[in-house]
Amino acid sequence: KNEVEQSPQNLTAQEGEFITINCSYSVGISALHWLQQHPGGGIVSLFMLSSGKKKHGRLIATINIQEKHSSLHITASHPRDSAVYICAVKKDSNYQLIWGAGTKLIIKP
Amino acid sequence: DAGVIQSPRHEVTEMGQEVTLRCKPISGHNSLFWYRQTMMRGLELLIYFNNNVPIDDSGMPEDRFSAKMPNASFSTLKIQPSEPRDSAVYFCASSFQSGAGELFFGEGSRLTVL
Numbered sequence: 001k002n003e004v005e006q007s008p009q010n011l012t013a014q015e016g017e018f019i020t021i022n023c024s025y026s027v028g029i030s031a032l033h034w035l036q037q038h039p040g041g042g043i044v045s046l047f048m049l050s051s052g053k054k055k056h057g058r059l060i061a062t063i064n065i066q067e068k069h070s071s072l073h074i075t076a077s078h079p080r081d082s083a084v085y086i087c088a089v090k091k092d093s094n095y096q097l098i099w100g101a102g103t104k105l106i107i108k109p
Numbered sequence: 110d111a112g113v114i115q116s117p118r119h120e121v122t123e124m125g126q127e128v129t130l131r132c133k134p135i136s137g138h139n140s141l142f143w144y145r146q147t148m149m150r151g152l153e154l155l156i157y158f159n160n161n162v163p164i165d166d167s168g169m170p171e172d173r174f175s176a177k178m179p180n181a182s183f184s185t186l187k188i189q190p191s192e193p194r195d196s197a198v199y200f201c202a203s204s205f206q207s208g209a210g211e212l213f214f215g216e217g218s219r220l221t222v223l
Contacts (some may be wrong), residue, residue, distance in 0.1 A: 001137070031209070035214075042214055043202075095209075097154070101151065
């Protein structure tokens, strides 16, 4: 079993829909990252979380340390949100990131 | 502030040639990572530098790969000789707090070895 599991693997939705992407992990962590990668593009850090909730524009990220689970939400989704969203966790006392497989999101107009 | 700067953005070369990829991290960041991304294996950490010192190079595939960080503002990843299986996107990323901070990626260098 992978130490970081993302779901769903693929998600297609209509413009305007509320999107939720999930990330579950099985190791002790000091931080969790959400990143975005557009097709053929670079990787952009969206959030780094160690507890609670963060919001940036239409994006919201939450983490529940006890349940070892994080969610990334997109409100009022737009075709430009189409990208791969990657969850990565930083193990306690370690610089290494363990990467999820990514969720490919397509928002149709 | 400029982000992480990588060059070249695209490189096409023939098998056996030497390839040098360059990275300028964000000023003030003390950690630098080189990653390789392929469809088959996703993102793989190749090497991690902290304060210009290589801390973990266990991800470097073989002796054909080498990386240097002569100062806090510059790093290179060299492949010599290159092989078709080295074709991938190579990302450089930097962070502060010895890797505990947010990770900032460059745009990547897309390498094609024919």
